[in-house]
Amino acid sequence: MSILSAVIVPHPPIILPDVGKGEEKKIQKTIDAYREAARRIAALQPETVVVISPHSVMYADYFHISPGSHAKGDMKRFHAPACKLEAQYDTSFVQTLVKKAGISHLPAGTLGERDSSLDHGTFIPLWFLNQEYTNYQLLRIGLSGLPLITHYQLGQCITETAEELNRKVVI
Numbered sequence: 001m002s003i004l005s006a007v008i009v010p011h012p013p014i015i016l017p018d019v020g021k022g023e024e025k026k027i028q029k030t031i032d033a034y035r036e037a038a039r040r041i042a043a044l045q046p047e048t049v050v051v052i053s054p055h056s057v058m059y060a061d062y063f064h065i066s067p068g069s070h071a072k073g074d075m076k077r078f079h080a081p082a083c084k085l086e087a088q089y090d091t092s093f094v095q096t097l098v099k100k101a102g103i104s105h106l107p108a109g110t111l112g113e114r115d116s117s118l119d120h121g122t123f124i125p126l127w128f129l130n131q132e133y134t135n136y137q138l139l140r141i142g143l144s145g146l147p148l149i150t151h152y153q154l155g156q157c158i159t160e161t162a163e164e165l166n167r168k169v170v171i
Contacts, residue, residue, distance in 0.1 A: 001047075001162060001163070001166050001168045001169070002159060002162050002163050002169065003159055003169050004046060004168055004169060004170050005040070005041065005044055005170050005171075007037045007040075007041065007125075007171070009033075009034060009037060009124075009125050009128075011053075011055075011120055011121045011123075012027070012030075012124075013075060013078040013120055013124070015027060015030060015031060016080065016124065016127060018075060018080035018083040019075055019079065019080045019083065034128040035128065035131075038129045038131060038132040038133070039132055041129055041132070041133060041170050042132040042133035044168065044170060045133070045135070045168065046136050046167075046169055047090075047136060047137065047167045047168045047169070048090045048093050048136060048137050048139055048167045048168070049136045049137070049138055049139070049169075049170050050138075050139045050140075050141065050158060050169060050170070050171040051121075051122045051125060051126070051138065051139070051141070051171075052140075052141045052142075052143065052171065053119055053121035053122045053140065053141075053142060054121055054143050055121035055122070056121065056122060056140055056141070056142035056143075057112060057113055057114055057115070057142045058142040058143050058145075059112065059142070059144055059145070060144065060145035061144065061145065061146060062107045062108065062109070062111075062112065062144055063101070063106070063107065063108035063109075063141055063144050063146070063154055064108075064109075064110070064111075064112055064113065065094055065097060065098060065108060065109060065110050065140070065141050066094075066110070066138075066139075066140040067089075067094070067110035068091075068116065069088065069091055070086060070089055071086070071087055071116055071117065071118050071138070071140070072084065072085070072087075072117060072118065073085060073117050073119070074117075074123075075120070075123065077120070078120070083127075085127060085130060087118065087122075087126060087137075088137050088138065089137060089139065089140070090137035090138065090139050090167075092165060093137070093139050093161055093162075093165060093167065094110065096164060097139070097157055098110060100160055100161055100164075101154065101157050104153060104156075104157055106150065106153055106154055107144075107146070108141075108154060108157075118140075122138075126138070158171070
């Protein structure tokens with residue numbers, strides 16, 4: 001298998017009813033688009049969902065790939081502590097990706113995590129996806145300050161990993 005699809009979504013915390021407390025209705029078109037994106041992803045039934053978040057651990061010269069078996073998150077930072085979720089990481093995908101990145105001389109790995117909780121750039125897309133589909137494992141990657149070509153090369157490693165592991169993947 002390989003990369004089945006990719007989706008780019010905004011992640012304003014107000015979009016969640018527990019945070020927006022009615023204000024989310026002002027961005028109903030964005031909510032509708034999120035729901036449609038989640039339906040399309042669910043129809044593909046990915047085994048692995050890759051979330052690349054600008055709010056995850058970020059370094060100027062390194063791609064941080066979240067380590068461990070799972071992560072939890074909540075919206076207490078946005079005054080909604082009851083809004084929570086948990087995701088299981090695809091640990092074999094992480095291991096294979098880190099190995100491929102090393103072979104390609106890309107600075108990527110699982111070192112340097114300062115906060116293991118799900119950031120809102122990851123939480124919000126998963127919150128919508130989980131309303132439609134939950135049979136996936138997560139791969140979370142932070143952006144870096146590296147050149148765009150280096151980001152592209154990491155994307156190639158993600159594709160190669162999906163193919164090697166025969167995973168259906170959505171980014």
